[in-house]
Amino acid sequence: MPTARDPLYRRHRFPPEVISYAVWLYFRFPLSLRIVEEMLAARGIGVTYETVRQWGRKFGKPFSDRIRQRAPARDKWHLDEVVISIAGEQHWLWRAVDQNGFVLDVLIQRRRDSRAAQLLMKKLLKSAGTPPRVMITDKLRSSGAARAKMGFHVEYRPHQALNNRAENSHQPTRRRERIMKRFKSSRQAQRFLSVHDQVANLFHIPYPGAATADFRRASRERAFATWREISMTSAIADSRPLRIASFGSAVD
Structure with missing residues (x-):
């Protein structure tokens, strides 16, 4: 070997x-x-x-x-947040995905305010280099306020139904959370999910209805x-x- x-x-x-x-x-x-x-x-x-x-x-x-x-550059960001329990305390898991459902980044925060949303945007901007063409969020006002503070002159769509990709991306996290019997600390959750989501991105294979069997096999081999x-x-x-x-x- x-x-x-x-x-x-x-x-x-x-x-x-x-x-x-x-x-x-x-x-x-x-x-x-x-x-x-x-x-x-x-x-x-x-x-x-x-x-x-x-x-x-x-x-x-x-x-x-x-x-x-x-990973290629992504020009559309879907931002969403979900509550998680860490050591018996409420935290918020902020996540950003692109238009294809690939996770761009995650951030664990104690708050659901504009400062927390701004920290996620700064993290995304650091890795992407340039602001997105389109930003989609739910109707949480903190995201809009953070966008204004960041000075992003991008197309902004605050709409619940348009943000299903980001909301669905939380499901694998919920499964892992149950297997691990909840996260023990915010640092552990941040460290684990940062790796977990990127590995999932690499091995993301389109559903059978969206691709042929040959394409799926080729995608898996490339991964x-x-x-x-x-x-x-x-x-x-x-x-x-x-x-x-x-x-x-x-x-x-």
Whole structure:
């Protein structure tokens, strides 16, 4: 099995292919850390769920940053916010998506005011470089006030029905929130969702009604090829067990 030259893997005993596979499983599917541990064990990979957690913390952000760098420029922003409970306290998850439903960025805030909306817009502007052509929000006045403070001279559409793409994008977060038995802190939620949404963007495959089977297969192959490039690995496609359990487990 070839070894990646990416210095990110330096001093890790497990091959990069195993690490990237575990990280992909955790962020791509609504799986708990213990389920990922068991799925790896079925393939002869002996690691603990705590090792998977540490891999996610270390490798998740670099991988998501590389996915984000490859994303094309988006000229339409859909902004929405949803309430989430963190450690028994109410927080607001602000999210921005484009016209195709791809998540641009997320931000956890304690408030639902114009300052919180402005922080999200500044974050989006930092990565995009230029303001959007169109901005769509629900009827929350804070978003309009933040747009005015930012000096965005863009087409602005505050309409509930037009913002369904942003509202629907919260559903995967709700599923993960249940699997993880709620987020433990705002920092953990911000760190996890920033990676989770970018991985979901990469593997977003059009529904059967919107694309042919050949197109869907080709899209999936391109996504896997991109994942191998950003993780500097080769594919783990062989179904035979990978006998690496002798490396130990507790800490990699």
